[in-house]
Amino acid sequence: MLSYKPNPLILKVDTPVEGLMLQFEAFLNEAHRLRNAYASSLRLLVGLETEYISPLDIDGLLKLLDSHKGRIDYIIGSVHHVNEIPIDFDLDTYRRCLDSIPLPIHVTDSTHTDQEHERLGIFLDMYFDAQFELLSRFQPELIGHVDLCRLYTPDLRLHTYPRAWNKVERNVKFAVAYGALFEVNAAAFRKGWQTAYPGDDVAQVYLAMTPLMATKFSSTFS
Numbered sequence: 001m002l003s004y005k006p007n008p009l010i011l012k013v014d015t016p017v018e019g020l021m022l023q024f025e026a027f028l029n030e031a032h033r034l035r036n037a038y039a040s041s042l043r044l045l046v047g048l049e050t051e052y053i054s055p056l057d058i059d060g061l062l063k064l065l066d067s068h069k070g071r072i073d074y075i076i077g078s079v080h081h082v083n084e085i086p087i088d089f090d091l092d093t094y095r096r097c098l099d100s101i102p103l104p105i106h107v108t109d110s111t112h113t114d115q116e117h118e119r120l121g122i123f124l125d126m127y128f129d130a131q132f133e134l135l136s137r138f139q140p141e142l143i144g145h146v147d148l149c150r151l152y153t154p155d156l157r158l159h160t161y162p163r164a165w166n167k168v169e170r171n172v173k174f175a176v177a178y179g180a181l182f183e184v185n186a187a188a189f190r191k192g193w194q195t196a197y198p199g200d201d202v203a204q205v206y207l208a209m210t211p212l213m214a215t216k217f218s219s220t221f222s
């Protein structure tokens with residue numbers, strides 16, 4: 001059974017959106033102050049990680065990037081919600097997210113196991129489609145924790161869900177084509193995984209599409 005420790009970095013504060021915006025602007029100001037202060041010895045890049053809870057976030061990010069044009073060097077394209085519910089907060093919230101996904105009529109008469117399989121398949125479809133929307137609209141320089149959708153099911157082999165697997169390949173192919181990098185995120189170890197994000201199956205897709213990177217990996221670990 002996967003043991004999961006709550007993320008100590010997540011602050012449960014009741015901060016209004018305006019307060020978060022002020023906090024973000026303070027971060028940008030401080031980051032640029034440091035960039036200038038250390039310009040002679042360091043090249044600091046200033047970035048942000050995206051969110052996609054609903055289409056409103058796409059519009060919000062467009063406005064944010066526009067209002068801080070020239071001050072944000074790169075973005076990390078990440079999705080942490082499906083059906084507008086967090087998928088990485090805790091196990092109960094993840095289950096609530098899965099339960100919120102409506103089943104198509106044709107499976108409502110099938111067994112509980114089949115229904116759960118279908119529900120998880122739709123969940124994966126929604127996650128990878130939101131990720132693709134983010135990639136298409138913003139072409140983030142980095143793709144964050146690409147397979148966060150299986151945080152609580154690390155043994156899930158994505159190719160056993162053919163629709164989702166096609167979307168994984170589509171997303172990786174699209175990102176590689178415009179030159180994105182994929183984050184290798186060690187937070188997965190803290191959350192009970194045996195690997196970092198991405199899991200080995202997704203990493204293999206990436207390496208197969210970037211032969212030069214695959215050569216570097218094999219020479220590093222051989």
Ligand SMILES: [Zn+2]
Pocket residue numbers: 049078080144145
């Ligand atoms: Zn994240």
